[in-house]
Amino acid sequence: MRTVGVGVIGAGVMGAEHARILAGDVAGAHLVAVADADLSRAEAAAQGARATTDALALIADPAVEAVLVASPDATHHRLVLAAIAAGKPVLCEKPLAASTAECLEIVAAERRAGRQLVQTGFMRRFDPAYREMKVALDSKALGALRILHCQHRNAAAPAWFTGAMAITNSLVHEIDVCRWLLSTEYSAVTVIPCPSEAGGSGDPALFVFETEAGSLVSVEVFMNAVYGYHVHAEAVCAGGTIGMAHPALTRTRRDGAEEGAFPANWVPRFRDAYRLQNQAWIDGIRSATPPADASTAWDGLVATCLADQIVEAMATRRRTPLVLPERPH
Structure with missing residues (x-):
């Protein structure tokens, strides 16, 4: 070929x-x-x-x-x-x-x-951890999904990064991958930004999605988490949970403690x-x-389309219904 x-x-x-x-x-x-x-x-x-x-x-x-x-x-x-x-x-x-x-x-x-x-x-959608989670969720072996918890943390955001970009540049990954994981659409979102020392940049922020399937998706986006790049997801189901393991390939134990390293950015994590x-x-x-x-x-x-609506919802902090456009004919 x-x-x-x-x-x-x-x-x-x-x-x-x-x-x-x-x-x-x-x-x-x-x-x-x-x-x-x-x-x-x-x-x-x-x-x-x-x-x-x-x-x-x-x-x-x-x-x-x-x-x-x-x-x-x-x-x-x-x-x-x-x-x-x-x-x-x-x-x-x-x-x-x-x-x-x-x-x-x-x-x-x-x-x-x-x-x-x-x-x-x-x-x-091609990451082995997400794919393994999807197989488990599709099989219903753990029962019906109740809540999908997600974390999206960066060590530090660049100076030009805005509060809206936390949605359009970072949260957008969770918007897509959770739709795919759960095979459902979102019906509403509530945004809860945290006041920051800088005075209201909303970092970190919590996004709580309601889905058409009746489950919830919670996403924490923290653009200045300091310690490293960390993406994590855990599905809480009626009969158990499935979550991502620690991102490091190895763990070191010494002096009464266990440690593993976090990458500095997304490139090694998602290579x-x-x-x-x-x-x-x-x-x-x-x-x-x-x-x-x-x-x-x-x-x-x-x-x-959803990211644009969530940017608006971030300003109101109210539960906001989410609407999709009609497919072109």
Whole structure:
């Protein structure tokens, strides 16, 4: 079976990591080119493949059969639309676009294309811990789900990070992966931000979702937890619980104590998830059958649409019904 020539747009931390994965860790793919506004950064990420500053030229290149978009969020909309217009599969890092309206345009464009071309980069669906939890929950071996508890903690947020970005950039992962884990939609949310020493930035914050299935999802987002990057989930069911184990691969015991390390950021924690996501994407292109568990353009739209509503709910601190747009016909 042929290999798939891939072009990566964006050579920042995430784009460079995707280029590295596609260049050596994904069977059936080869890295053709990397585009970035900074040519030297594109060249470093390309590892010998072609480098360019022209993202649209990369999409149009006949040697590029599939496109991975990891450029700044504001560029996603036009680049994904360009890939759809070129008839090329595209894996777009979250968010799919900067607004619900832009996401709707992407969903409508894909529908007009007549085939599934877009995958949104919610890689947690491919993380082994989440996948093991989903198998257990789908089996109903622990009984009906009552509450899914989630934690999303970063060591420190950059100076430019805003309270809204805690939702649109971080919580958005839980919005997607919990929908997938529980196979249900959300019906309402209550946001409880904590007053901070800085005077009201709302970090940490607690988000309590009600689902159409009758269960609850609680998510703590803490952007300045200091000790490291820590993502955790535990499902409380009628007949037991299932939760993620400690993220470290090893634990050290000495001097009457046990310890394990937390990563500094998301890259080491989800390295396997990114690799497995990209492999599933390539396998789907080669077999002409998109991966069943992948986040689609519609899933990307749902995540952005809900995030926009939750940003508004954060200001009111009231229980807020959540509404999804109608699918384009």
